[in-house]
Amino acid sequence: MSQPDMNQLMAQAQQMQQQLQQAQAEITASTVVGEAGNGLVKLELEGSGDIKSLSIDPKVVDPEDVETLQDLILGAFSEANEKLRDLAQEKMGPLSQGMGGLGF
Numbered sequence: 001m002s003q004p005d006m007n008q009l010m011a012q013a014q015q016m017q018q019q020l021q022q023a024q025a026e027i028t029a030s031t032v033v034g035e036a037g038n039g040l041v042k043l044e045l046e047g048s049g050d051i052k053s054l055s056i057d058p059k060v061v062d063p064e065d066v067e068t069l070q071d072l073i074l075g076a077f078s079e080a081n082e083k084l085r086d087l088a089q090e091k092m093g094p095l096s097q098g099m100g101g102l103g104f
Helices: 006-029 066-102
Strands: 031-036 041-046 051-056
Touching: 006 066, 031 066, 041 066, 051 066
Parallel strands: none
Antiparallel strands: 031 041, 041 051
């Protein structure tokens, strides 16, 4: 079996690193929206994980039923978090699969 060209491997590794950094920057610059209660609660989550905004339709604000509102907020946050994970997998997944071709 022939030895791999180390210069070629280093160039591939450097290219992969640049692609990973670019994908990370794209994720960080992104914003996803999670909704609950058919859009009555919406939460914008930045790619960094910070909450950008939260909007609550006044229809769901019932002082006698705070638990439902709490559940809706958690549901919107969970959905936004899932979308952020999906985005990261979409951007980073193909790059991490390519690492196998470098002998890692």
